Amino acid sequence: xxxxxxxxxxxxxxxxxxxxxxxxxxFYGLLIAGGLVAAWRAPQWRWHGRYIISGNPAVxxxxxxxxxxxxxxxxxxxxxxxxxxxxxxxFGSIQRVEVSRWLFPARIQVRVIERQPEARVxxxxxxxxxxxxxxxxxxxxxVSHHVLxxxxxxxxxxxxxxxxxxxxxxxxxxxWPPGATGTLDLGDLSRLSARIETATxxxxxxxxxxDHALKSKFRALARILPLAEGTxxxxxxxxxxxxxxxxxxxxxRSEEEPTPGTDNGQHGQVATAGHRDRADGRRAAVHPxxxxxxxxxxxxxxxxxxxxx
Numbered sequence: 591x592x593x594x595x596x597x598x599x600x601x602x603x604x605x606x607x608x609x610x611x612x613x614x615x616x617f618y619g620l621l622i623a624g625g626l627v628a629a630w631r632a633p634q635w636r637w638h639g640r641y642i643i644s645g646n647p648a649v650x651x652x653x654x655x656x657x658x659x660x661x662x663x664x665x666x667x668x669x670x671x672x673x674x675x676x677x678x679x680x681f682g683s684i685q686r687v688e689v690s691r692w693l694f695p696a697r698i699q700v701r702v703i704e705r706q707p708e709a710r711v712x713x714x715x716x717x718x719x720x721x722x723x724x725x726x727x728x729x730x731x732x733v734s735h736h737v738l739x740x741x742x743x744x745x746x747x748x749x750x751x752x753x754x755x756x757x758x759x760x761x762x763x764x765x766w767p768p769g770a771t772g773t774l775d776l777g778d779l780s781r782l783s784a785r786i787e788t789a790t791x792x793x794x795x796x797x798x799x800x801d802h803a804l805k806s807k808f809r810a811l812a813r814i815l816p817l818a819e820g821t822x823x824x825x826x827x828x829x830x831x832x833x834x835x836x837x838x839x840x841x842x843r844s845e846e847e848p849t850p851g852t853d854n855g856q857h858g859q860v861a862t863a864g865h866r867d868r869a870d871g872r873r874a875a876v877h878p879x880x881x882x883x884x885x886x887x888x889x890x891x892x893x894x895x896x897x898x899x
Contacts, residue, residue, distance in 0.1 A: 637666045640697040648683040648704050648734040657681075658700070666696045674700065682732035683724075705732055708763055709742035713749060714777050723749055727763070729756035742766070744774040754779055758801040765808040772796075791815055791825050799831035810836040 639662050643651050657677045661669060671689035678687045678700070686703040707724035711731060721733045724740065731749045742763075746755060755776050762774055762784070772786035772793075782798040798807055807830040814836045818825045823840035830836045 636663055637669060637696045637698065638662060640695065642697055642699040644699075644701050646684075646702040646704060648707075648732070648736060648738060649681050649702070650735055653681075653735070654678060654700070654702065666691050666693065666698075669698065674698070678702065682730075683734055685726075705730065707734070707738045707740050709744040709759070709774065710738075710740050711749060712743065712745050714745050714747055725751070725759060729759050741771045742774060743772075744776055746776045751776075754801075758782065761801055761804040765804045767808065767812070788815075791819055794825040795827035797827060797829040797831055803833060806833040807831075809833070814838055 639660050641655060641658055643654050646654060657680070659669070659673055659677070669691065671691070674689050675687045678684055683704050684702055685705045688701040688703070690699040690701075691697075692699060705724075705726035708727050709725045711723040711725055713723075722735070722737060723731055723733050724738060725731055725744060729751055731751060744759065751759065758776055758779055759774070762782075766772075767786075767788065770786055770788045772784050775783045775785075780800050782801055784796040784798065785793065786796050787793040796811065798804070810830045810833040811828055814828060814830075818828070818838045818840060821840050824842040826839040826841050828836065828838045
């Protein structure tokens with residue numbers, strides 16, 4: 591009978607169990623790593639060049655696809671969306687790009703958020719800009735391959751706009767009457783003008799002067815338009831260079847007005863409206879062929895005739 595007790599084998603058994611555990615952990619670790627590598631390299635994870643592009647009315651799909659990377663056969667998760675976004679950011683008409691990676695089947699979805707056009711641009715300087723140029727709501731100029739629907743057009747000296755021209759455009763855009771269309775002339779910022787067309791007044795010229803107090807000037811325009819429409823004649827222009835005393839000119843003959851014998855009612859008429867006219871709702875005084883700001887000559891007083899006695 592052996593003199594050793596069962597507890598004498600405990601250290602050896604612990605070492606054996608430790609070795610077995612480490613061996614099994616290493617085996618399972620290699621097995622899991624091999625499975626991950628096999629899954630990573632599986633065909634369904636590989637990208638084969640499929641892009642889904644949406645939201646690009648200004649830039650053609652072919653132009654966007656030409657800028658996209660094409661690492662064919664590369665695992666989908668190794669394709670960096672930041673690379674795609676940086677390449678498409680070179681298009682001036684693209685404001686933001688959203689990239690999503692999808693499996694089964696492996697594909698990359700590219701959603702383009704383009705700048706919203708507010709005005710089509712035509713340059714008046716010696717160097718003409720080629721292509722279709724537009725201005726967005728921030729005054730940023732961009733080119734488009736297609737004609738985009740806009741309510742305004744703008745004549746500017748050059749592209750891109752200077753800081754002062756950009757500020758003037760933003761001021762005009764913020765104050766522009768809803769539903770109206772027209773053309774802005776930003777060639778001389780000290781003498782801004784526009785050709786505006788509304789559903790009720792038709793098309794007429796608008797004299798704005800400098801780019802200060804544009805909201806006040808357009809409020810004056812809204813106040814004086816009903817007066818011009820009330821004449822029943824064709825509105826030629828509205829002058830709001832001085833918002834406190836706007837003026838307008840009408841031409842032609844209203845339907846209710848009888849035809850004069852000589853001029854056939856074709857002489858223009860200029861009307862001005864001041865604070866008093868707006869306060870009590872009376873129509874502005876209309877003077878034939880008077881320019882705004884010109885003082886109408888008064889009547890010369892005649893000496894009173896008195897009797898001898």
